[in-house]
Amino acid sequence: MRALGALVLFALALLPLAARAQVAPTYQARAQQLVMLLATDGAERDFFSTLFLDAVPVDQWRKLTADLRRQYGKPLSLGSVRQNGPTAGQVEVRYERATVGFTLVVASQPPGRVVGLQVVGAKQADDSLIKVINDIDALPGRSAFAIARLTDSGPQWIASREPDRQMAIGSSFKLYVLAELARAVEAGERRWSDVIPLARKSFSGRLAAYPVNAPMTHHSLAAAMIAESDNSAADTLLLALGRGKVDALLLRTGHASTDAALPLLTTAEAFALKMPANGDLRRRYEAASPDQRRALLRENAARLDAKAVDVGSVAETPVYIDSLEWFASPKDEVALLDWLRRHGGDALPIMAVNPGIAPADAARWRYLGYKGGSEPGVMAMNFLAQASDGNWYAVSGSWNNPTTRLDEPHFVALMTRALNLLAR
Structure with missing residues (x-):
């Protein structure tokens, strides 16, 4: 049971500074190809570097792009492209119902595959x-x-x-x-x-x-x-x-x-109370008043520690x-x-x-x-x-x-x- 962190959908695997300093002639082309890849599965291994796909496997990428399409409709066209340097910048993709922003980082060496991609926000048309x-x-x-x-x-x-x-x-x-x-x-x-x-x-x-x-x-x-x-x-x-x-x-x-x-x-x-072995205690706890619950916790402290929790039994449903x-x-x-x-x-x-x-x-x-x-x-x-x-x-x-x-x-x-x- 973990707090939900920031919405980072895609991995960012940056190259060393010396490599990023080289000229990457494919940045604009990669930005344009991103639109096609967001719309259609199939070209991930030509688009992404091995480092990226090690962190975000193809199946995970396709699930995430499908989620974007479900929320915002089909990707339609490339919007603004703002480069911070030859290999990194921000691009916008126009969907049917929103404009979605990404940070995009490409490798400086040919063929300039993408090593970093992250969703940084969405602006929905006529939202309220x-x-x-x-x-x-x-x-x-x-x-x-x-x-x-x-x-x-x-x-x-x-x-x-x-x-x-x-x-x-x-x-x-x-x-x-x-x-x-x-x-x-x-x-x-x-x-x-x-x-x-x-x-x-x-x-x-x-x-x-x-x-x-x-x-x-x-x-x-x-x-x-x-x-x-x-x-x-x-x-x-x-x-x-x-x-x-x-x-x-x-x-x-x-x-x-x-x-x-x-x-x-x-x-x-x-989570110990949720365990099947503590079903009797759970039922008593659920029916008790706050003061009675406090007493049950004190009396059953040995049964209600982390060692009693089978995480797999509460992780999926x-x-x-x-x-x-x-x-x-x-x-x-x-x-x-x-x-x-x-x-x-x-x-x-x-x-x-x-x-x-x-x-x-x-x-x-x-x-x-x-x-x-x-x-x-x-x-x-x-x-x-x-x-x-x-x-x-x-x-x-x-x-x-x-x-x-x-x-x-x-x-x-x-x-x-x-x-x-x-x-x-």
Whole structure:
């Protein structure tokens, strides 16, 4: 269960600087050929270098181009081509319903095959927030969405659809852990530089390979938890800060349905409860009150650690996402983002490490902080944004389907469209 990073669809394998300095006479031709390759399968091995295809196999490339055609229609023609040098630049391709921008890097040696390609944004013709919201509403399953301008007198709602609907939010719960750490620092109870042991290892993420009790600062754990969605960092911080105090952040920020959301589970607990061997405990947990759930977690701590999780059993299909999850509505998330805007301090730069969307789209904002969450059947994306005029905004969207995996790139594209329209 990893946070969704920026929408980088294609690998970038750059050549050494000395090689890039040579003249590449095929750049314009390669840009023109890109249009044909986006429209029709079959010439990938003549177009891309071996380095590129090692990172992005042909089948993966074809799946991604099919997704672009599904979203934007057929590729029609080459638009603007802006070179930064003889081998690198930006190209635009006109589709039926949008203009899609790419960074394109070619090898300097003949035949000048493409070594780097990345989608950097899409501008849809006659797009609007209403169209985006309707597209989100049409997603199979359940969805919810909200945009607000953040003011000193509270959020001013700009657009929404089912903003009060409680949704499974995956790793977005880590924003509550970050907020409690920021509160404790602001209150003088903790410091970002304080060192604590990596005491709660979970089942995925970079820190899962670290030694048990490795010394970590609050800041380094928070950065791993938010920018990388590291589960071990999140579980360690949640329990070190105190589950009760993190739970209290939901009350502090005005969460509308704390009975369903509390207590906040660690990632290891949540997925251990989903395991068939813990079916009896799961059923008791689902039927319990928040205080009874807390008691069950204390009494069954040995059964609910990462060693109990068979990742393969939850990696492909949704498992109990309506009952064993972290829950919040878009309005709850907007309120949390607004609290972080006012009290986050050093939490805000941490949120900006991974902006959640392509760099060219993120660059439209003076500041863009992000945390999302995804697992089979669950996706959520939450943005705290400051425009060039100084105004602050919060954008939150969630999509759940308890019967099948989600088309995650499609949801990222919808949220990117909303942010780009708001940035205008």
